[in-house]
Each structure stands twice: as structure tokens, then as C-alpha cells.
Amino acid sequence: MVGTAWYADEIAAAEQAEIIRGMQNRFEPDRxxxxxxxxxxxxxxxxxxxxxxxxxxxxxxxxxxxxxxxxxxxxxxx
CATH class of the missing domain: 1.20.5 (Single alpha-helices involved in coiled-coils or other helix-helix interfaces)
Known part of the structure; x- marks a missing residue:
């Protein structure tokens, strides 16, 4: 879960730009x-x-x- 992690803003920006989409609409930053x-x-x-x-x-x-x-x-x- 990204939530309040230090990288949350960057992940949100990458998602908004459709650079990342995650697996089955889930983002797994530790994988x-x-x-x-x-x-x-x-x-x-x-x-x-x-x-x-x-x-x-x-x-x-x-x-x-x-x-x-x-x-x-x-x-x-x-």
C-alpha cells in the first residue's frame, strides 16, 4: 500500500501519467x-x-x- 509512504506523491504522478498501472490495479512497491x-x-x-x-x-x-x-x-x- 502506497498511502502515506515517502514515495506516494511520485507514484500518484506516475499513475496519473499512465506510466504505471500496477498488477490488477494494485501497486506492489516491494516486489x-x-x-x-x-x-x-x-x-x-x-x-x-x-x-x-x-x-x-x-x-x-x-x-x-x-x-x-x-x-x-x-x-x-x-
């Missing part, structure tokens, strides 16, 4: 994140800062079978 989740947050932050959406590419990534379906559009940016 480690995956590289997929990190890539998604980086892309969303960049898109938010630049006020644009990146084109999703169909480029094959060497380990694409290891990437979750929900993360592929963010990982495969061209």
Missing part, C-alpha cells in the same frame, strides 16, 4: 519488477514526456518467445 515491466514503464514515460506514441515494430527479437504477449508491443518498438 521486484521484470525487464518487461521496466521496458513498458520506460516507453510510457518517454511517450508521456514527448506527448507521442511510438510505432510498434514487428522486428523479431532473439528471445521473443521469452517475452510475455502483453509486453511485446512495448519491447518491439521500431
Amino acid at each position: 521486484s519488477i521484470t525487464r518487461e515491466e521496466m521496458v513498458i514503464m520506460l516507453v510510457r514515460a518517454y511517450e508521456h514526456k514527448k506527448s507521442l506514441k511510438q510505432n510498434r515494430a514487428s522486428t523479431k527479437i532473439k528471445d521473443s518467445t521469452d517475452i510475455s504477449v502483453w509486453a511485446l508491443p512495448y519491447v518491439q518498438i521500431g
Whole structure:
């Protein structure tokens, strides 16, 4: 629970900017994140800062079978 934690304002701002969404609408600050989740947050932050959406590419990534379906559009940016 974020509530009154020292990082609550930053999390609220990231949620409002749709950079983070949490898992099933829950934010778990003590859980480690995956590289997929990190890539998604980086892309969303960049898109938010630049006020644009990146084109999703169909480029094959060497380990694409290891990437979750929900993360592929963010990982495969061209």
C-alpha cells in the first residue's frame, strides 16, 4: 500500500501519467519488477514526456518467445 509512504506523491504522478498501472490495479512497491515491466514503464514515460506514441515494430527479437504477449508491443518498438 502506497498511502502515506515517502514515495506516494511520485507514484500518484506516475499513475496519473499512465506510466504505471500496477498488477490488477494494485501497486506492489516491494516486489521486484521484470525487464518487461521496466521496458513498458520506460516507453510510457518517454511517450508521456514527448506527448507521442511510438510505432510498434514487428522486428523479431532473439528471445521473443521469452517475452510475455502483453509486453511485446512495448519491447518491439521500431
